[in-house]
Amino acid sequence: MALLLSLAGCSGGVLDPQGPIGAADAKILLNAVEIMLAIVIPTLVAVLAFAWWFRASNTRARYLPDWAYSGRLELIVWSIPLLVTLFLAGVIWIGAHDLDPSRPIAPQRKPVEVQVVSLDWKWLFIYPDQGIASVNQLVVPADVPVHFSLTSATVMNMFFVPQLGSMIATMYGMVTQLYLEAGHVGDFYGESAQLSGDGFSDMHFTLRAVSVDAFAQWVAATRQAGPALDRAGYIALSQESRHVRPFTYRAVEPALFRAVVDREFPAGPGPTGGTGGPSVHPAGAR
Amino acid sequence: MSSTTEALPQPHRRDIAPAKLGGRGAPGHGGGGHGYATGHGEGGPASKRVIVGYGFWIFLLSDIVMFSCFFAAHAVLQTATAGGPSGRALFDPSRVAIETGCLLASSFTCGLSAVATEARSRLWTQLCLLVTGLLGFAFLTLEAKEFAGMVAAGNGPQRSAFLSSFFAVVGCHGLHVSAGLLWLGTMMAQIYVKGFRPNIVRRLLCFNLFWHALDIIWVALFTIVYLVGEGR
Amino acid sequence: MTPAKEEINADDVAPGVMEAADHSIRDGIQGYLIGLALAIMLTVASFYIVHTPLIWGPGIPVALVVLAIAQIGVHLVFFLHITTAPDNTNNVLALAFGVLIVALVIGGSLWIMSHLNQNMLPMDQMTRMQR
């Protein structure tokens, strides 16, 4: 296990974190493993040792055919896991609070705002303060907290950038909150961690953390080119499509995200048919 | 630890047929000293009546757990009217009161039928069961009317999540009552043809349990769905 | 084995079976009558309370739930013959298990769902709360 852990380090996964949230998540993960290994390894060793020593062919081992109870051992048997669990319970409680996804990273630093909409099957990122948007590509300044507000245009998805830390669900008509921060400049792999249909495997994107200046430049450049995202454009975008190349919008209709959340658009249309496709149309389904 | 069962006091055992499945310990192998039906003790298999009654009791509890999910869904969705009508606009308290009366009375007559069965009176058992069935039918008719009225007014289960959960939880109870009526009819026919044979008496016991349990669920229903819901 | 006497045992009793004590017809009917009377009282109280100004508005649902629990108790005791006698231990334990599960499922679900809903309020309400 420890070997596996070390193998998994330093190669772009959750054990190679590139930001404070990811680092804290990974730290807790490793700590929990250490706490448990402290008891699990002796347990495993004892299992193998007892099995070996008390094998039937070993005449030196003492045979205690009636030994089935010992009050003292009984106590140990209950208290060892209990104590470990107590310890873990502390980690769990504190971890759940300190690293709650909706908890701001550093209240004094103003975060960059990004609104995320998961569509079939791509990601739409809206920058409300900059008035631009992008698809399947997320550019953020490094060393600055990012505040995500997330929703879905269709089914549930899960927004996840492994090296930056916590994932969070996106759901139709609801908004979830997430704070992340990239500690370095770099490209990080992002994906959906929740099955969302046939194009699910294509719901990956690149998170590009760039310097603050480069971010400003990118914003400026983005404003110069590409289409503008209005309501009609959004409806077109929300049709099913796979393997969407990253692109940007030079402008976004201001309250678009809120309109999505407030269900002003019908939910994404979904596929037109499966085997034995729909022959009945329930009255209420839109 | 090694108490021999022979030593147990046996003051109140009567001559009872043990369960068929278990059979009884042969003499010499328990000395015939075992009781026949302790649920938690050491007396060997319980009597058939206890087994059947207990099994049905467990079934009822599982049924109540199932209802609790519909209740939970209703509690979560009762404000999700999606612009449609709320409970206050839809429910008619006097109808609910009559429905409640029907069901409560039927529970009572059902209990009387059990007394009549205990006294092995075919006539009274059948009469009580008949009244129970009629009251149940009256209840169902009222409920069907309510449903039909709501659907006709465009407030069917497709209207909103609130109405979905309403129709589901109330309808599920209604389905149970319908199934109960089918069962009741079958039981009456069986009593008519076969009389009070032990297996039929056991089934009557189960039917009684079922019917009383439906009434209990209705108590929760009229309280949570109708009365509390009306306040919204 | 006469059917009438079949399977009455002082140690273990099927749920729904009347106590050996009230085995006469009169006692049997009387039990159901008492149950009916109590149930009617509680039901009437429930229906009455909904519209009464006597009780503080927000307290009404609580009162209703308490009344319902009382009535369910009445049904259990007088119609289903659940008692605390030792012969009923298994029946009562099963009931307690069921009630516990129901409480966990309903209580847990409501607790979880209220937190989820609260954390996922649509935008405007969210921002309103933040400001």
Place this chain on the structure above:
Amino acid sequence: MHLLGKLSWNAIPWDQPIPLVAGAVVFVALFAVVAWTILKGHLPYLWREWITSVDHKRIGVMYTLLALVMLVRGFVDAIMMRSQQAIAFRAPGYLPPEHYNQIFSAHGTIMIFFAAMPLMIGLMNFVVPLQLGVRDVAFPTLNATSFWLTATGALLVNISLVVGEFDPAGWLPYPPLSELRYSPGVGVDYYLWALLISGVGTLMTGINFVTTILKIRAPGMSYLRMTIFCWTALAANLMIVAAFPVLTATLAMLTLDRYLGFHFFTNAAGGNMMMFINLIWAWGHPEVYILALPSFGVFSEVISTFSGKPLFGYRSMVAATMFICLVSFTVWLHHFFTMGAGADVNGIFGIATSIIAVGTGVKIYNWLFTMYGGRIRFATPMLWAMGFLVTFTIGGMTGVLLAVPPADFQLHNSLFLVAHFHNVLISGVLFAGFAGITYWFPKAFGFRLHEGWGKAAFWFSLIGFYVTFMPLYVAGLLGMTRRLQHYEVAAWHPWMLVAAFGIVIMTCALACQVTQIVVSIRRRDELRDETGDPWDGRSLEWATASPPPAFNFAVLPDVRGEEPYQAIKRRAIETQQLSSEAQYEPIELPRNSPTGFIAAFFSTITGFALIWHIWWMVGLGLAAAYAVFVWFAWRDVEEYEIPADAVARADRDRRRARAEWLDHHERAGEPA
């Protein structure tokens, strides 16, 4: 409307060779088997002795058979997934997504509901009445019905392979993806009806076994004298009774959404999909312990028997079992920490989850101390148990890790999670199944399984497991999420290749298992067990003949302590004689009944009709089901009697074998 509802020629996937060929092979095989039985004239025998049987032993065997067949089906799915992921690096692979999605959903559904559950229920059926020292379960006909309804569910899932499609939204199909709008095909409907129907069967099993264990035990068998297997069976069945109604209700709501336009979980009209996820896991977590607890029971029996000692800390074991039974109902939110319920809720449920480790840990240590001071024989069942102890501890540890919310925020739905649950399921359930089958096989059929092939199967399974699933832990830590039909991240690819190699080893294990069965049947005379007690067992099932007579025990055993059979044996060895022959009495047993089979027949028809919206057929099926019910209620004779001299004859044979054993024992001069 169309007479056949939505069903048409196009429902059969003519354009998809893989399922078509697979389906064709299955059906040809099935047809061949049926044709063979009819031609050989075995049908009357099958009908008489198996299909209509209400004997808990027969039903147990049928459950186990169903489980093994479904294991193979699930394994084929697993091979397809592992090979797809091995080649789908920057490539589409050979399974298009709409097909791949059905495969993992079918794999999960089949493995949990139609392999693992029948495996455990099968063992319970066979063993529990024997260990309680009684003749059958509380409701034998209901028991048969449970089995046949489970088989109905399995059949429907397998029909979907050829006619239509299966659920593409996962083994627990989350809405809104599973709603009509996003899954308009019949796949989810197959899933729903298969599980609703088999769920009824499982619920009835739960009721049956709770009643059996609480109300039908041999004289003197107080609660604290029951075997741990019976205790775990009691706990598991209590959990079935409490949890399966939740599954039924939740699936019923989704069904209402899909069929009648309700809005429980839709995106429209105020539906709330989070409620589905909440409710399904309120069933789902108890479910994994419904599977794990009986497995723990099997290992308790095996470890104690092969260590030649009573189980250490019996009372602790009982307490831990019931502890797990209750606490399992308080942890379900750990499956959706990442949905955002907030710190308090996540914290509480995380802690509740980690507390389960206490109950499980106690069990691990009790097994450990059972081995201490033992004289351990490493027969095949004991090997499975050892593999379990080591592997399950690791899987449990990763489970507890997932219970830590910040860790889960990174590992949820990753291959790490997939590795965790295969880690516990394969060691905890599959290994237990194999251990149990090997252990009780001689009891069921009168001869042992071949040890050599069994041990080979064990080693291939163990190594195959580690090679297949350890890489998935790594891939999960590298951020690889589950259910990917293809991927573009280079770092994941090598691990997928290793895992694919692991499945090759697993295939060897399967081959060994099959060989083991074939070889054992061929050499059954060598492997014959005459005494009824091939392993030097300690509980009552070993007190009767192998295979046991229909009535199990000629006279119900008189239980005077824990490990009753061990006590009887000791007494026999000390006094050098068997207990005196009892006075035999006639025994009444329940008659065979086709009720279960017929009920399943009509529910298959009804289920199929519902899936394809063939409403007239639905009506027909339901009417027929009611008719069967009434017909069953009307039958007069429910039992038949075995005369006393037949009982005596059967029991004297057994006693003769035991007497020989005693002789032999005396000469060997071995202490008990």
